[in-house]
Amino acid sequence: MGDAPRGDDEMEAVDERKELEADAAAAEPGVAPAITDYGLQDTDWATDAWRGLLDELIDLGLVTWKEVVVLALGQMNPPQVGTAVASSGGYKANFDSSSGESLMSAVMRWFYSEAGTCADCGSRLDLQADHVDPREQYDDPHEADRLDNLTLRCRRCNVIRRPSHVFGGLTHLSAEAALMWILLVIRPRTLVDFVRLCRLYGMTMADVRMQESWAMAVWLSRDERVAYQIDDNTGEYTIELWDDGAIMRRAGSDAPSEAQVLYAGVPGDATVSFVTRDDAGVHRLHEVPVAQLPFSMYDLGARPPSALAVIPTPPDRANAVMTPLRSLPPRGLELVGYTVRGPDQTARVEYTDERGRQRVFDGPASRGGRILRPAPASAVAVITV
Numbered sequence: 001m002g003d004a005p006r007g008d009d010e011m012e013a014v015d016e017r018k019e020l021e022a023d024a025a026a027a028e029p030g031v032a033p034a035i036t037d038y039g040l041q042d043t044d045w046a047t048d049a050w051r052g053l054l055d056e057l058i059d060l061g062l063v064t065w066k067e068v069v070v071l072a073l074g075q076m077n078p079p080q081v082g083t084a085v086a087s088s089g090g091y092k093a094n095f096d097s098s099s100g101e102s103l104m105s106a107v108m109r110w111f112y113s114e115a116g117t118c119a120d121c122g123s124r125l126d127l128q129a130d131h132v133d134p135r136e137q138y139d140d141p142h143e144a145d146r147l148d149n150l151t152l153r154c155r156r157c158n159v160i161r162r163p164s165h166v167f168g169g170l171t172h173l174s175a176e177a178a179l180m181w182i183l184l185v186i187r188p189r190t191l192v193d194f195v196r197l198c199r200l201y202g203m204t205m206a207d208v209r210m211q212e213s214w215a216m217a218v219w220l221s222r223d224e225r226v227a228y229q230i231d232d233n234t235g236e237y238t239i240e241l242w243d244d245g246a247i248m249r250r251a252g253s254d255a256p257s258e259a260q261v262l263y264a265g266v267p268g269d270a271t272v273s274f275v276t277r278d279d280a281g282v283h284r285l286h287e288v289p290v291a292q293l294p295f296s297m298y299d300l301g302a303r304p305p306s307a308l309a310v311i312p313t314p315p316d317r318a319n320a321v322m323t324p325l326r327s328l329p330p331r332g333l334e335l336v337g338y339t340v341r342g343p344d345q346t347a348r349v350e351y352t353d354e355r356g357r358q359r360v361f362d363g364p365a366s367r368g369g370r371i372l373r374p375a376p377a378s379a380v381a382v383i384t385v
């Protein structure tokens with residue numbers, strides 16, 4: 001076939017495909033506004049909600065009252081600053097010993113004079129000795145090591161002051177607590193949904209941290225009392241279109257009123273293929289495997305479930321830039337046409353191009369999409385072949 005003569009139209013089609021591939025590579029598909037209001041519904045939680053969660057963890061046998069109290073008491077124990085500060089070279093060098101008082105004695109005098117709470121958040125847990133004015137503010141960093149420049153901060157408030165943890169303040173639970181809060185309260189059904197929830201919460205750690213935390217879901221899925229539900233994509237799903245354009249899935253068929261049912265009984269190895277048109281009028285064919293679609297059954301508090309339809313890209317830590325969460329297409333885009341195809345099928349787009357010729361474009365396409373060039377008024381059909 002490779003040596004067969006090709007007509008002009010075929011040559012043109014090949015060139016167009018090359019051009020389209022280049023366009024698609026350069027494109028930024030489905031860019032959403034930066035999500036700046038971080039946090040899920042735990043920001044609204046009152047004491048009763050926290051008490052209820054603890055009761056549930058204890059009722060399920062995940063932790064005991066004794067373990068909770070042991071943890072709290074251990075975290076209340078004052079930090080061991082005496083010897084740590086008194087043996088530090090910087091404090092030794094800056095200490096005025098002319099009064100005859102030892103550095104250790106002066107350290108303990110400072111320590112007892114403190115309120116015993118975090119200077120920033122007021123917590124009594126996990127306190128650390130920290131500089132009032134950080135080392136970076138001094139020409140000679142050793143100048144920071146003076147007792148009159150010391151205060152107590154909890155570990156979290158201490159850590160998020162460091163330039164390396166510039167994004168830490170986006171979340172309000174500690175990272176390790178937030179991972180378990182999301183897992184046990186929202187109960188994501190897939191690892192990819194868990195990562196999406198963590199990103200939506202404002203967490204900036206590497207995906208591997210979330211993969212490790214997912215072990216708790218795997219363990220609890222084998223615990224009869226907890227019965228954590230992990231979806232292995234072997235079921236049948238209802239595919240829903242939400243009013244902000246998000247395509248999501250649901251196990252079972254009881255679709256909510258906010259969503260339109262596109263398909264029911266779709267197997268987990270199928271792919272949703274669809275054409276979008278963006279604000280600039282550019283058409284793209286996208287394909288998203290059903291297994292990558294977020295579930296729509298989670299309670300995200302004030303956010304609609306469709307907020308979860310994001311591409312969970314980690315932030316640019318090297319440049320300290322918070323990467324805006326990108327929407328999973330077609331969320332935020334105009335949906336022109338769609339179909340569902342099985343693993344052995346192809347999505348075909350039929351349209352009329354700008355020169356009035358009938359065009360047929362067969363997938364596959366990436367999630368980010370392949371650019372198509374229909375004439376402005378052309379009907380665009382997406383079918384499964």
Ligand SMILES: [Zn+2]
Pocket residue numbers: 118119120121122123153154155156157158
């Ligand atoms: Zn604090």
